[in-house]
Ligand code: KG4
């Protein structure tokens with residue numbers, strides 16, 4: 001008999017609810033983004049995010065149930081992101097999930113947001129354990145060896161900014177719109193990646209740790225040098241900077257991925273997170289995986305970015321591994337895997 005879990009996600013700037021069946025069918029997935037609310041502030045404002053989550057969460061759950069044509073009492077469990085993330089949002093999600101669980105008698109499972117991302121390739125592509133995961137988004141950047149629904153080994157990650165954050169900051173420096181990733185990628189298509197020599201931070205050091213904040217500073221310096229020299233930035237300059245920056249990020253990520261696969265060989269390399277939608281990066285990672293004789297899995301974009309289907313799925317997997325949570329389930333702003 002199949003079972004259906006409700007997933008609830010509110011740890012950053014997306015409010016989301018989804019219904020997922022244990023045979024991997026996504027019956028409904030609702031995501032209410034907050035990009036417009038934060039647009040004037042150049043980043044996510046925690047208080048604004050928390051209020052928007054509190055307003056939208058139960059509407060998202062109702063919409064998900066309506067989309068699937070189901071009632072709460074027809075479900076088999078409730079999974080909620082219990083961290084890591086902005087505490088206000090996580091608390092709203094956890095409180096709603098507890099209320100729904102108490103009212104319906106359904107089992108409750110607290111899910112780590114990072115585990116949600118890391119288990120997504122099993123939802124989208126039904127891959128087997130173990131696999132190597134590169135999680136690369138606006139907030140995260142790490143290599144995880146995934147052995148089971150609750151068994152993750154971190155092989156390395158960024159020591160400062162996440163790559164998505166660097167894309168967003170570079171876009172801002174160059175007057176491009178937010179989110180910066182897609183805008184920088186589009187500009188880079190018209191640019192020459194060899195015109196500016198941007199650094200490849202930490203490539204000279206062993207291991208899988210990465211750094212991206214110096215790269216952003218190098219872009220700032222290059223921009224200022226061009227402005228001082230010629231009184232402004234031409235469109236071609238901007239495109240060349242984007243191409244050079246993107247090439248540097250792709251090279252760092254793919255070389256560190258090569259090392260991660262060497263340190264911890266795995267039959268499949270999987271990627272997730274918003275930055276994984278970058279075509280240049282995908283091509284570079286695909287190549288690295290093929291060289292290491294590993295398969296390559298990149299879930300569809302709507303499952304790579306923040307969503308609640310991944311939380312419902314991780315809830316099913318951790319429930320099957322024996323996890324149960326009660327009314328004492330806490331929200332953890334920090335919660336390493
Ligand atoms: O996973 P995500 O939706 O949210 C979290 O950070 O959790 O990732 C968003 C990040 C943003 O920083 C955005 O600029 C970046 O992913 N991004 C991209 C691209 N599309 C989105 N970065 C590079 N290239 C892209 N095509």
Ligand code: ZN
Nearest residue numbers: 117137305306
């Ligand atoms: Zn995320």
